[in-house]
Amino acid sequence: MSWQRYCATAEDTIVAGEAFSAVLSSGDIVLLTGTLGAGKTTFVKGVAKGLGVHERVTSPTFTMVREHRCANGLGIETLHHCDVYRVESLDEVVDLALGELVEDGAVALVEWGELAASVFGRDVMTIDFHVEDNDGRMLSVDGELAAARAARLDEWAS
């Protein structure tokens, strides 16, 4: 089962991210995949907006993990914005212990998540960002965790 949503512009991608915050529950891990410049960080800006993050969300490539405090009625207090672009081996992802970051009250969005998928196990969602010929972006959500969020994703994709 997979859900899709088309974004014509970067602004659309932010709106899609903002709406996606309503799909999330505390403890969720979401892997973001797709080529350079496909809109992964832009999407996270939108999710952060939806979760009530007030500070600026920028690329986490340099420090690999940025932690943002959230203010919302969803029971999600912390957004971990991760990026494994610079990681070259799975051992290093294990060392980063990203999974352990996601304790109660937190969610994690992991850019370049395809590099680390096996470390997180199956209980995750994956959002793939595909650049279309007209420069729009097609977002596709799947994974076991996505199936568990089917009703919310139906709403998000419509």
Next chain:
Amino acid sequence: MALVLGIETSCDETAASVVDEQFHVHSSVIESSIDQHRAFGGVVPELAGRAHVATIGPVVRRALTEAGLDPLDPQILGIAVTSGPGLIGSLLVGLSAAKAYALAWGVPFVGINHLEGHLFAPLLERSDLEWPLMTLLVSGGHSLIVLQGGPGEHVVLGETIDDAAGEAYDKVARWLGLGYPGGPEIDRLAQSGTSGALKLPRSMTGDDYDLSFSGLKTAVVRATEKQHGLPVADVAASFQAAVAEQLLRKLRSALEHHPVKGLALAGGVAANSALRAGVTELAQEFGIEAHLPTLAMCTDNAAMIAAAGTYRLRHDAASSFDLSASPNWQLADVS
């Protein structure tokens, strides 16, 4: 003479340096693990952490010895160490070492913000600096325009809303199949390319001082996907020109609204030839002095950390031993 030992391990470089209260550099040792990272097209955090553990002791000993001090019992005023921002594993190596030395030698230590360290770099090369100063701080992890009223006094006017300038350079270079770090490679190729060959968008045209490089990066990626056979030199020249155009346009606007005595470059991207030429020209136009640091001072080093530490130890309290590393410490939060 009051000497301060500086320690810097926030990213690739393991560095130690001894600086006095007049900001004279008595020694500056830098050990880079960049050769190990080059094969991977970027810094590998785990490699960086391990490399720091292996080199921190010898690097500190060499810095003390070269400054004419006894490495077992140096007579110093205190220790300054980068405690953020940076890679958590790398920061912890320097911070733990600083605490251990401080305990052993019975001297205070102070945690320094890496970005504030960069702001002290011009003082190491010019003792007669005139304030205020407008500083463009651009590196692999950061891009900011900072107004400096004096040492330790800074206001962040603008910063990147997405990627750092150096990060965009590294990512574009990796995309084009060039080496790491990306800056020098693109700069070298750009010399033989035509900067108008690739039409790139002008970004951040608003009247604030914030910066953005993600859109440029994406535009380069999409254009090279669509137009096969574009000469790499032309792509490099076009990208470099677009980055410099945005930085210089924002700097010009900052100078128009905030009269200063000097314009300074800091951070690793300060080595970029287009940026150096542009900043020199801009300073001339405004009749102010351009401060272009030598390559050794614009890239990561411990002398700048020691200089910031000299100031902080004189004006503020030392740090306590429960200080922890702050991987995302913002310059605006330095008080």
